[in-house]
Amino acid sequence: MTNNLFEKFKNIRELSILVIIIIFSFILRFLTPYFLTYNNLKTVAIGLSADGIIAIGMTIALISGGFDLSVGSVMALSGVTTATLYAGGFNIWLAVLIGLLISALCGLVNGYFIGKVGLNPFITTLGMMGIARGVAYIITEGAYISLYDVSNIFSSLGGGDIFSIPYIVLIFIMIACFADFSLRKSSPLRKVFYTGSNEEAAILSGINTQKVKLYVFVLTAILAGIAGILTLSRFQVATPTAGTGAELRVISAAVIGGASLKGGEGTIFGAVLGVILLNIINNALILLNVSVYSQELVNGVVLISAVTLDYLSHKSK
Amino acid sequence: MEEKNILKVENISKTFPGTKALKDVSLELAEGEVHAIIGENGAGKSTLMNILSGVLQADYGGKIFFDGKEIKFNSPREAQEKGIGFVHQELSLCPHISVAENIYMGRTPKNKLGIINFKKLYQKTSEILDLFDSDIEADAIVRNLNVADRQIVEIGKALSLNCKVLILDEPTSSLNNVESENLFKIIKNIKQKNIGVLYISHRLKEIYKVCDRVTILRDGIRIDSLDVEKTNPEILIEKMVGRSISNFYPEKSKLIKDVIMSVNKLNKKGVFKDINFYLKKGEILGFSGLMGAGRTEVARAICGIDTFDEGEVFIEGKRVKINDYNSAIKLGLGYITEDRKNQGLFLKMSVRENISAASLEKVTRNMLIRKSTEYVNGKKFIKKLNIKVSDIEQKMNSLSGGNQQKVLFAKWLNIDPKIIIMDEPTRGIDVGAKAEMHRMIRELAESGIGVIVISSELPEIIGMSDRVIVMHEGKITGEVSNSDITEKNIMMLASKK
Numbered sequence: 001m002t003n004n005l006f007e008k009f010k011n012i013r014e015l016s017i018l019v020i021i022i023i024f025s026f027i028l029r030f031l032t033p034y035f036l037t038y039n040n041l042k043t044v045a046i047g048l049s050a051d052g053i054i055a056i057g058m059t060i061a062l063i064s065g066g067f068d069l070s071v072g073s074v075m076a077l078s079g080v081t082t083a084t085l086y087a088g089g090f091n092i093w094l095a096v097l098i099g100l101l102i103s104a105l106c107g108l109v110n111g112y113f114i115g116k117v118g119l120n121p122f123i124t125t126l127g128m129m130g131i132a133r134g135v136a137y138i139i140t141e142g143a144y145i146s147l148y149d150v151s152n153i154f155s156s157l158g159g160g161d162i163f164s165i166p167y168i169v170l171i172f173i174m175i176a177c178f179a180d181f182s183l184r185k186s187s188p189l190r191k192v193f194y195t196g197s198n199e200e201a202a203i204l205s206g207i208n209t210q211k212v213k214l215y216v217f218v219l220t221a222i223l224a225g226i227a228g229i230l231t232l233s234r235f236q237v238a239t240p241t242a243g244t245g246a247e248l249r250v251i252s253a254a255v256i257g258g259a260s261l262k263g264g265e266g267t268i269f270g271a272v273l274g275v276i277l278l279n280i281i282n283n284a285l286i287l288l289n290v291s292v293y294s295q296e297l298v299n300g301v302v303l304i305s306a307v308t309l310d311y312l313s314h315k316s317k
Numbered sequence: 318m319e320e321k322n323i324l325k326v327e328n329i330s331k332t333f334p335g336t337k338a339l340k341d342v343s344l345e346l347a348e349g350e351v352h353a354i355i356g357e358n359g360a361g362k363s364t365l366m367n368i369l370s371g372v373l374q375a376d377y378g379g380k381i382f383f384d385g386k387e388i389k390f391n392s393p394r395e396a397q398e399k400g401i402g403f404v405h406q407e408l409s410l411c412p413h414i415s416v417a418e419n420i421y422m423g424r425t426p427k428n429k430l431g432i433i434n435f436k437k438l439y440q441k442t443s444e445i446l447d448l449f450d451s452d453i454e455a456d457a458i459v460r461n462l463n464v465a466d467r468q469i470v471e472i473g474k475a476l477s478l479n480c481k482v483l484i485l486d487e488p489t490s491s492l493n494n495v496e497s498e499n500l501f502k503i504i505k506n507i508k509q510k511n512i513g514v515l516y517i518s519h520r521l522k523e524i525y526k527v528c529d530r531v532t533i534l535r536d537g538i539r540i541d542s543l544d545v546e547k548t549n550p551e552i553l554i555e556k557m558v559g560r561s562i563s564n565f566y567p568e569k570s571k572l573i574k575d576v577i578m579s580v581n582k583l584n585k586k587g588v589f590k591d592i593n594f595y596l597k598k599g600e601i602l603g604f605s606g607l608m609g610a611g612r613t614e615v616a617r618a619i620c621g622i623d624t625f626d627e628g629e630v631f632i633e634g635k636r637v638k639i640n641d642y643n644s645a646i647k648l649g650l651g652y653i654t655e656d657r658k659n660q661g662l663f664l665k666m667s668v669r670e671n672i673s674a675a676s677l678e679k680v681t682r683n684m685l686i687r688k689s690t691e692y693v694n695g696k697k698f699i700k701k702l703n704i705k706v707s708d709i710e711q712k713m714n715s716l717s718g719g720n721q722q723k724v725l726f727a728k729w730l731n732i733d734p735k736i737i738i739m740d741e742p743t744r745g746i747d748v749g750a751k752a753e754m755h756r757m758i759r760e761l762a763e764s765g766i767g768v769i770v771i772s773s774e775l776p777e778i779i780g781m782s783d784r785v786i787v788m789h790e791g792k793i794t795g796e797v798s799n800s801d802i803t804e805k806n807i808m809m810l811a812s813k814k
Contacts, residue, residue, distance in 0.1 A: 185685050185688070186686065188684060190670070194663055198664065201660050203622070204642065205728070206642045264663070
């Protein structure tokens with residue numbers, strides 16, 4: 001009976017990660033009392049929100065059988081566009097809207113070439129990764145753009161909080177909950193599962209997989225754009241180097257959370273836990289005074305360990 | 318003429334779980350002889366060839382003699398080294414590298430440093446290619462060759478291994494007439510070199526062009542071996558099909574009503590031509606023909622999965638324009654694919670999700686899937702079709718072939734179809750499930766649905782169909798109904814003798 005329960009438990013990926021996070025936090029608490037303080041947790045939560053929002057889109061892209069390498073660049077482009085327009089005299093909200101539209105456009109291009117033309121997602125989004133980053137550099141000429149006298153509401157998105165919860169974290173949680181619910185319940189997102197699970201069979205079930213892929217890439221890009229704008233609000237400055245490396249961090253997180261590069265599998269909850277795990281580990285390294293240079297090394301080890309464990313536990317069945 | 322047997326097979330049997338694919342089959346192949354092996358699908362031809370080429374091992378008891386010595390192959394490589402070359406129906410060349418590297422793959426001549434000696438490689442390749450009178454260059458990239466030339470490369474590869482026996486599996490299936498004639502010339506050249514050829518084909522005409530002897534298999538048993546000169550196609554067909562048809566099929570329909578669909582002058586260049594037929598409510602219309610006759614292509618075109626050049630489709634008297642598959646589904650037209658695993662099912666997903674895949678809108682309201690509706694609906698089909706699952710949330714890949722097929726069935730019943738086209742509905746499922754599937758198909762028709770069954774198994778076509786349309790090379794060659802539905806009649810139309 002206990003064995004049975006253990007078996008069942010082992011097969012729910014999210015639960016095993018949750019347990020790892022809890023055990024890890026427990027150990028950390030003893031190593032450094034500062035870890036479980038409000039301030040530290042708040043910093044960690046704010047820090048992971050942007051990646052978390054991007055991870056939501058990435059998970060959906062992974063489920064559809066693709067992935068999006070351009071999210072980090074799109075995040076930078078949306079922030080830079082918004083800041084530049086604001087500096088040029090636009091209303092901040094109009095600037096935000098245009099920033100998001102530009103992001104969506106990047107996604108539309110990705111989706112068009114992947115869905116309609118049929119190019120490989122790796123190549124297409126690798127190209128877009130360069131294009132979006134390049135445009136961000138051209139707009140800023142490589143410099144930072146600071147926001148001055150921006151509206152309070154806008155700056156509180158990234159910096160303010162309500163009932164001691166930062167708005168940015170709240171926005172992340174709301175998007176995550178909505179996406180998790182939609183992924184389980186909504187008909188359009190069910191089609192994403194069908195497409196990723198077996199594209200040929202999806203086509204032969206009357207599902208327009210070209211359209212599905214188009215929407216998926218528009219969605220990942222918009223979420224990356226939102227992350228870019230929240231980051232702009234948080235730092236009050238737009239840099240063309242924002243979000244560098246985000247794509248790989250976020251793919252790692254989603255895969256740790258149970259998404260498969262082969263498509264058809266993955267949950268938002270899992271991806272969010274993946275993001276949390278990676279960020280707590282990085283936080284621990286900082287608190288324990290481990291050199292920042294070893295962060296990426298540790299992330300790599302965690303990714304391979306998590307996926308290996310999962311592979312072994314499924315293989316033994 | 319003194320004849321020496323290069324290959325002799327004595328009493329070979331092969332048992333697979335549940336079936337005996339070969340029973341005590343014997344065969345003799347002389348040097349320089351072209352020996353045809355014929356039989357229906359499932360007669361045991363490919364099992365026999367796979368045993369001779371080391372892919373499968375025979376049951377204990379039979380013997381194979383090669384060049385006078387008893388031998389046993391444990392792997393394809395062993396058979397290849399001994400001198401048995403096998404040219405598969407689906408060619409297995411590497412498209413991105415040159416002809417020479419394909420022929421001498423893994424055996425390329427090297428210099429002392431281990432670097433490929435291209436000069437020698439091309440020279441050796443040219444010697445092989447000269448046997449064929451072809452203008453293929455040794456350094457041509459395989460991808461740029463046409464199918465016929467690729468076949469030559471494949472045969473060249475077998476010859477380069479100094480094979481004494483060459484097995485050709487349906488070598489003309491993807492060749493046109495001119496290319497086929499060319500192949501026959503090549504086979505005659507090979508004969509001159511005292512190589513024994515085993516020639517597997519569906520096309521009786523070819524046997525009279527190129528073969529010396531013919532062995533007929535049926536249900537895993539060797540029926541006869543004859544000199545080709547002393548036979549005629551009628552005799553061969555009789556021997557191939559002469560089985561009494563089992564009575565396991567459900568009774569034929571008495572409820573056939575008005576026409577539900579008619580297809581008028583459907584054309585697609587190079588694929589099918591002038592396709593005209595109608596389908597009635599409550600009827601099972603069989604589509605018979607050899608592989609590649611164009612049956613699947615016609616079905617896919619009608620459903621809007623592939624395009625066609627011209628023609629009209631009428632459903633319930635109204636002309637319909639089907640632009641994509643989704644609009645076909647909306648009209649109540651479902652197509653159940655032949656390749657269950659690759660084209661039909663979502664193996665990593667649950668039974669429930671598979672059943673709703675083609676009719677999501679039925680369980681969706683305001684973009685949200687009503688899980689309870691979906692659940693109840695799925696349960697209904699599980700009960701109706703007697704699908705054996707432990708739980709509706711069970712993943713598809715843990716189900717047996719027969720149950721997977723039933724889920725696929727449920728997925729299409731779920732669209733409330735008026736017409737269902739089934740492509741090879743019972744391929745790869747066991748005998749018991751097959752009978753159950755046949756009964757279900759009949760029940761489906763009785764409920765007023767028009768059913769088209771595409772099948773390569775003649776007994777299935779004959780046992781199930783109220784009327785049979787036979788296709789050959791993209792054209793309808795005839796239609797038989799009632800007591801005219803016999804294996805002999807269908808085979809005549811299908812091979813268009």
